[in-house]
Amino acid sequence: MRVLLVTGRLAYPVVKSVAGKAADVIMLDIGVAAFVTPKLLEEAIKDKAEDYDLVLVTGLSSSDFSGLENKLGVKIRLGPKHAFDIPLALQYADKIEFSHKVSACQLLANIKRENAIKDYERLEEEAAPEFMLKGVKIGWTSTMKVMAEVVDATKLSDVDLIKKIDSYASADIIDLGVPLDSTPEAVMHAVKVARSATFKPISIDTLIPEYIEAGIEAGANMVLSLNGSNIDMIGNLIAEKDIPAVVIPDDETLESLCVNIQKCKDIGIEHIVADPVLSPVGHGAVESLERYIDFRKEHAGMPLFFGVGNITELIDADSIGVNALLAGFAMELDASILFTTEHSQKAINSADELKKACMMMALAKERKGPVKDLGIDLLVIKEKRPRKDLIEPGRVIEAKRHEWMTDPKGSFNIFIDNGTIYAKNGDITIAGKDAGPIMHTIIDRGLVSRLDHMGYLGAELMKAELAIRFNRTYLQDDRF
Template sequence: MNKNDSIGHPERILFVTGRLAEFSLREVLEKLAPQVGFEYEVAVLNVQVAALLHVPLIRRRLQVPESIDWVMLPGMCKGDLQELTDHFGVRFERGPKDHFDLPEFFGQANRPPRDLSGFDIEILAEINHAPLLSDEEILRQADLYRNSGADLIDVGCIPGESWSRAGEVVRLLVEAGHRVSIDSFDQAEVEAAVNNGAELILSCNYSNLDWVSRLGTEVVAIPDLPEDFDSLHRIVDQLLQSNTPFRIDPILEPIGYGFGASLERYYRARREFPDFEIMMGIGNLTELTEVDTAGMNLVLAALCQELRIKSVLATEVINWARTAVTEFDHARRLVKYAIENKTLPKHIHYQLVMLRAPKLKQLGAEALQNLASQIRDPNYRIFAEENEIHVMNRDGYWKGTDPYELFDQFQAVVSKSLDASHAFYLGYEMCKAVTALTLGKQYQQDQPLSWGFLTQEEVSAQERRQEERKGPQCGPR
């Protein structure tokens, strides 16, 4: 693609898109055009999603300025582009399916990373049932939460019991450099915690309003019953009269117990308390819904960002929520960036794409066959494509869904049996390939599968052989 015409002027390209992608497309083109050396205009047709564009619609609605050399359409645009070329008198081409791949399309694949250092939402991470833990366990869990992104450690007490060491443990955490809140309705626990450095009390309603409002410490105001929003108004009025600092929490309810109505209460709280801080306890959803939590955390972070909810209470009690704090940390940064930059929260970073892959890059059947025909050495190449594992070396090309059967097949034709380490390597790699096929992940031999922020780096077989200086490599050259 020439970036200058025959008399030396930069090409002028018209990029066609839908309303949803306009802002981020312009952001990409603003940086890309000077790098590649073209000029551009953007035509936004009256559709939300660019993938819905098709040739008849474009022919009816598009106007092509006279100065345009050619027109780029989204890659998923349907229809015969020659019809548009004949109608408008300029060349039409399909670009990539996603405009974030335009740098690669124009040979500028290296895109600078997005700045995700900013966030607006504070994370309180609860140490659940702290009285049942040793001091060492409490400190270890607090450090883990802080390293996961928590801003404040919430010491969770046991309802109906009074813990004599609440103040002592809070002091221990404060001395270790943690900011601390106390989660209790017991007066002795709360007063001891506040006297030893707790800066926030969870929670305050009419059952403890009389004494908690005298402590001078910020409280989380909640309704007496989740559905009784009017009681929240009365509690706020009392806290204002006593000059008690507070934030409010209308209480997020679990699915099946008023979840939808509780979301509406957060919207109502923002309308009726426009200047007050709001908190959301997200554990009622993440802990009480049997599903992977990363997606829930992203949606909850987006809701909080849009409603200016500046703090959440997160927990990691049940196993499927064991990384909930880290997930919300990534989510709060992603949604802040997306909302501030008026762009969709995609193709910004992939740390929360954990189960599958953001994009699958596959060679295809023809390329795999060509590659197999050119191999002249005994090293095995393994691919995972088209719902099959593909194994090839100079002795043959085998493919199928059962790694045991594949192993028997290529073992039957090789001149020499595999040694134990080589057999282990091939089994390990085929196990990864099966996992990739099962989940829709990208598989690349000798590379770790990507699990988002949970990805573990691994030393390849080739690197191990080089370090050990033993025998030939068993991975690909």
């Protein structure tokens, strides 16, 4: 395919460099390519349009080139917004139809993501599991599943329990953590409420036999966990009901884990998930990974439980990268279930992060390549590649503050709740998901009269929007 790239003076050297021999490049008599107009473009390419199958203008352009496209008889579409995405666009130039309105980089990102999700769904559909857990494939060639714990589930009100379960939309299995001071009645009630709130499998998380029995009676689909303290008392019931169980060691040794697994097998428990126990960083994390490696060497086919939450909850670092890395370790260990909690604020959204990480690992494993350029990623703060805005600064003026004056129209209290931004001025409260529409409504209703107040509100509303996007709290006038 013959492709012509259109750019301005500032970006020309970069565009020419990244395009190489894959496309021709023409420089228009403008500084910034985003300002290209149909008239300007027509003058530049009218004598050479027939030499090309596709003309790409910068994705930053707001002009409509569809009329010129019809006039010249050549496709004129939006390319990437940034020069460094040009090679990818050229790679797909003869495979997809670029748009008049959507930049090529966004179009390609959407296509790659859709293809990645389809590939992941195909992998899971074709997978052969070790066993099924209420319709969810566990182990063998199936993809890793995410189990999300509701901490102290029996202490929550029904409404709060349902809200927490709903927040785990990305999880495959819902785990109900049971505190020591609970009761069998409270366990039964929590399991019944959970079953009414979701179709996902429910696991009961306790070592106390009475609580496990109550959970099974109420309809729990899995038991977490069995060890030497409870196998003899509750193991027969689990075998009789044919319920999968996570088995842990008594003393975090491989020998103890193997002994407990054999006990479970001897009494007829068929579906066992082994948990060598992942230790927190600073308390034997590397040693625990060695246990996983040694166990996997001896038990190639047995499903493995990987307690990611043991690390994410006990390290003051953003959970996104931690979850991604641990999911990678789990993939190499051929783990089946990744366990997490969102008990602390810093771990919020871990279930979603882990699920996406599991998808990434499955795709990378199937494609036999690194965990990059898959179509889905966990890049939230940092960027994959730099974006350079080539603008001539003109005359530079040093920024200075001026004395703040109260707006006669009054002040605003800004806060967020459940994913919504609220801006309160007297008896009026404006609510929305994005900063822009809220600011527009404030202006349209005449609730602000000073330009500096408008600027302040715009900045605070954007901080509130970013807080929602990054699952953070927001407090007006606090540093973000």
